[in-house]
Amino acid sequence: MHPWIAKRTEYVDSSGIRKVFDLAAKMANPINLSIGQPDFPVPxxxxxxxxxxxxxxxxxxxxxxxxxxxxxxxxxxxxxxxxxxxxxxxxxxxxxxxxxxxxxxxxxxxxxxxxxxxxxxxxxxxxxxxxxxxxxxxxxxxxxxxxxxxxxxxxxxxxxxxxxxxxxxxxxxxxxxxxxxxxxxxxxxxxxxxxxxxxxxxxxxxxxxxxxxxxxxxxxxxxxxxxxxxxxxxxxxxxxxxxxxxxxxxxxxxxxxxxxxxxxxxxxxxMDVDMQPYVDTYRLRRDLLLDGLRDAGYEVAQPDGAFYVFPKAPWGTGSEFVAEAIARELLIIPGNIFSERDTHFRISYAATVETIERGLEVLRGLAKR
Structure with a gap:
């Protein structure tokens, strides 16, 4: 390490999420369920x-x-x-x-x-x-x-x-x-x-x-x-x-x-703009994704807020499962970025219904492996 670099920089690594974003930029038509930001246009x-x-x-x-x-x-x-x-x-x-x-x-x-x-x-x-x-x-x-x-x-x-x-x-x-x-x-x-x-x-x-x-x-x-x-x-x-x-x-x-x-x-x-219709849309997307995951046999805790679900990988480690998903052009985030455990993965449903349905198709195939 360069002798000028301060010790506090050791606490920071390039975010694993950022690495997935970089992958997305190189793919022609990824199924992107990785990004933690709303997909709706600003009113x-x-x-x-x-x-x-x-x-x-x-x-x-x-x-x-x-x-x-x-x-x-x-x-x-x-x-x-x-x-x-x-x-x-x-x-x-x-x-x-x-x-x-x-x-x-x-x-x-x-x-x-x-x-x-x-x-x-x-x-x-x-x-x-x-x-x-x-x-x-x-x-x-x-x-x-x-x-x-x-x-x-x-x-x-x-x-x-x-x-x-x-x-x-x-x-x-x-x-x-x-x-x-x-x-x-x-x-x-x-x-x-x-x-x-x-x-x-x-x-x-x-x-x-x-x-x-x-x-x-x-x-x-x-x-x-x-x-x-x-x-x-x-x-x-x-x-x-x-x-x-x-x-x-x-x-x-x-x-x-x-x-x-x-x-x-x-x-x-x-602060005078009514955002409730947007929230209601996200609730419907949450339900679509959650029902699809559970129907496919995934173990997932009830997510009642934000726009994420955090299922357990049905086989292997979370990182191994995510690597296979990314190989099939589904971008999701391995759980060990957020945790001491490497057992789960994060999906963002801040995405279109079409993207969520494409993601579920890949996840159903991965669950059967």
Whole structure:
């Protein structure tokens, strides 16, 4: 390794997901069920609001914490949901930016951060970058949280719990009891909860119950990317106790500076767009894929949110199964990218019905091997 390269880079490898994306670019007609972003076009009203802001010369820096109208609109929504006197909103450069700010603010070298396996790929890498230690709690086979395991994993070094619901890669929606349990354990042991709620809008069996409903110290990470199909716009937001948000705002000033200003104005307009029809469409796609997998004999936990399913490979390792699928031009993601185990694989149903049906045809053939 080059002598100039810092040790923190060792915590990051080229994402296995990115490698699948690179494969897709080389294929003529792949069956792409790999990508974790909505496939619907951005609603016209949102595009027009972005163009209007650009033409109105709203192209400079915004306030670090976000443009005032958007921040006030988000604050009113958060206040109505939680009623916490001390909860403050910060507009960020994507939810990934929000996660970076949260971990930079909270984690000292050697501090432990709990997450649940399988987990979003960034959690261990970002924790390592701030010299923290990730502690993974296994949630197989149903991907629900055993609160006794959580309490057993808490040590004097534990600083935070990373909680993600609905979850990537499993699509599992945590129960109210799990959210309450995480909130109460964190309060009991005086540790932070970072609740990653980027898929909040994609819930198919009731609404998301946040740990913030039970613990007013919870830090919530949310965003616009998935809800409105604007993943490339890099806009998120977070909210939490004012003292912590003030520190994160200061760190944002010296890192990301601010979110892109014209796109913040577009998000203000987006909050008046009804996205429920899009969510309903994804529910139907979820049902189509889930029924097809189960009919073919796949073992799969119930995904009640996001736009992923996480089946168990019917033979071999998850990686071996995915390699065979890719050889048949079906692009899916091996589960070991998200997990200590190599037994499952992730499918995204953010795709057309035709693509899902083509994928199911390949998966039915693979199941019979």
């Amino acid at each position: 016209d009203a949102i595009k027009e609001a972005a163009c209007d802001a650009i033409h109105a010369d709203k192209n400079g820096y915004s306030l670090t914490q976000g443009i005032t109208p958007l921040r006030e609109r988000l604050q009113a929504e958060v206040d109505a949901r939680y009623g916490h006197a001390d909860r403050r909103v910060l507009v960020t450069s994507g939810t990934s930016g929000a996660l970076v700010l949260a971990l930079m603010t909270l984690v000292n070298p050697g501090d432990e951060v709990i997450c649940f396996d399988p987990h979003f790929v960034m959690y261990p890498a970002l924790t390592g970058m701030v010299d923290g230690k990730i502690v993974k709690i296994d949630t197989y086979p149903d991907f629900h949280i055993d609160l006794a395991k959580v309490e057993a994993a808490i040590t004097p070094r534990t600083k935070a719990i990373l909680f993600n619901s609905p979850a990537n890669p499993t699509g599992v929606l945590a129960t109210a009891e799990e959210a309450r349990g995480i909130a109460e354990l964190s309060a009991k042991h005086n540790i932070a909860v970072i609740s990653d709620e980027i898929y909040r809008r994609f819930c198919y069996n009731g609404e998301l119950v946040s740990p913030a409903s039970f613990n007013d110290q919870t830090i919530v990470v949310d965003g616009f990317s998935k809800t409105y199909g604007v993943t490339g716009w890099r806009l998120g937001y977070m909210h939490g106790p004012a003292e912590l948000i003030d520190k994160m705002t200061m760190l944002q000033q010296y890192t990301f500076v601010c979110g892109p200003q014209p796109l913040q104005w577009a998000m203000l307009a987006a």
